Amino acid sequence: MEIQLLETPYDPYALLRDFEMAPDHLGSHFGAASLFIGTMRDFNEGEAVESLWLEHYPGMTERELQKIAEEVRQTTPFERGLIVHRVGHIAPGDTIVLIGTWSCHRAEAMTATSKIVEALKHRAPFWKKEQRGAKSHWVEKNTPGSVT
Amino acid sequence: MSIHVRYFASLRETMGRMEERLSPDGLLTVSDVWKAVHQGQTLPDQPLCAVNMAYAKPESPVQDGDEVAFFPQVTGG
Numbered sequence: 268m269e270i271q272l273l274e275t276p277y278d279p280y281a282l283l284r285d286f287e288m289a290p291d292h293l294g295s296h297f298g299a300a301s302l303f304i305g306t307m308r309d310f311n312e313g314e315a316v317e318s319l320w321l322e323h324y325p326g327m328t329e330r331e332l333q334k335i336a337e338e339v340r341q342t343t344p345f346e347r348g349l350i351v352h353r354v355g356h357i358a359p360g361d362t363i364v365l366i367g368t369w370s371c372h373r374a375e376a377m378t379a380t381s382k383i384v385e386a387l388k389h390r391a392p393f394w395k396k397e398q399r400g401a402k403s404h405w406v407e408k409n410t411p412g413s414v415t
Numbered sequence: 416m417s418i419h420v421r422y423f424a425s426l427r428e429t430m431g432r433m434e435e436r437l438s439p440d441g442l443l444t445v446s447d448v449w450k451a452v453h454q455g456q457t458l459p460d461q462p463l464c465a466v467n468m469a470y471a472k473p474e475s476p477v478q479d480g481d482e483v484a485f486f487p488q489v490t491g492g
Contacts, residue, residue: 405487
């Protein structure tokens with residue numbers, strides 16, 4: 268599993284292209300790729316959000332993400348995986364997280380990516396602090412990961 | 416040696432410090448570490464805790480040289 272924590276904005280599509288073009292990628296040895304891209308909204312709970320501070324626990328973050336990927340892989344096999352996550356100061360429209368898995372068939376890729384997204388949201392030690400006008404506050408919980 | 420205690424996010428702001436070092440004497444569990452910096456108060460369901468960068472429970476053992484971290488519910492992604 269390749270894991271990147273980035274302090275500056277990135278283009279997820281350029282990063283994906285480079286990842287798939289890299290010599291150590293799968294070539295044609297996969298039939299499905301499933302991607303999740305999470306972007307910073309300019310609103311939350313009905314209020315405008317001007318920026319975000321994303322804190323993390325260096326060292327534990329990388330370990331936990333690797334652990335999540337290994338656990339998911341045991342039940343939902345995939346060939347390659349990628350997790351990219353921003354930290355530090357983030358502006359509306361910036362990509363926060365990019366998660367991708369590559370596998371032989373679509374079911375494994377789609378399920379693995381979904382499982383990694385949900386596990387990251389609940390276990391990876393990241394914390395968001397929103398700037399709303401003159402006030403800032405820590406986000407206290409995640410939004411639901413499914414619709415009913 | 417000592418136990419290195421770290422705080423993150425809103426808890427860091429509440430504590431007014433990001434880290435401290437405690438003598439390991441009498442500190443056998445994560446809960447003991449919390450009590451040592453909170454005048455004997457029991458560790459509540461939140462914050463979450465970790466020992467040496469792995470999730471831990473209040474009853475998880477600690478020893479000299481460990482890094483113990485306390486932090487709120489995570490909100491990444």
